Amino acid sequence: MKKAEIKLQIELDDKNVPETIQWSSTDGQTAEELPAKALFLALWDAQYKNSLRIDLWTKDMPYDEMKRFFYETLQTMGDSFLRSSGGDPMAEKIIADLRDYCAHYADKMEILEQQN
Structure with missing residues (x-):
């Protein structure tokens, strides 16, 4: 079985507002961290039958x-x-x-x- 990892690194200011967003994936062509200005992450919780999500964007988006x-x-x-x-x-x-x-x-x- 093949496995892959997606890594997110968020730098926050003193009010927990994202300053930077970096991401990388072990399944991509490069494992280097790449910048992003925003992200939407949605996951399905099968037990409770609802979605869990994270919406983030940087101050300079x-x-x-x-x-x-x-x-x-x-x-x-x-x-x-x-x-x-x-x-x-x-x-x-x-x-x-x-x-x-x-x-x-x-x-x-x-x-x-x-x-x-």
Whole structure:
């Protein structure tokens, strides 16, 4: 069995606000720590049937990048759900609705122009 480790290192200020976020993975092409400005980590607790999550962003995460981060996270959550659904037609319909919402979000947050 293969194992991999993902390491997160968060440097906090005196008010517990993230100053820096570094991450590394033993399964990546390099084991060096890489910087990040934000992270969303979600875990499923099977015992209590709910999600556990950590949302962090650094003080210097620009608002325009945060808007884009949310957009891309919503899009990739849809991709993940489709892969896990095993071809369920209802899942495909729901994800089509999510894609419509993502397009609406991108329009309202004016991030479509920023992608080019």
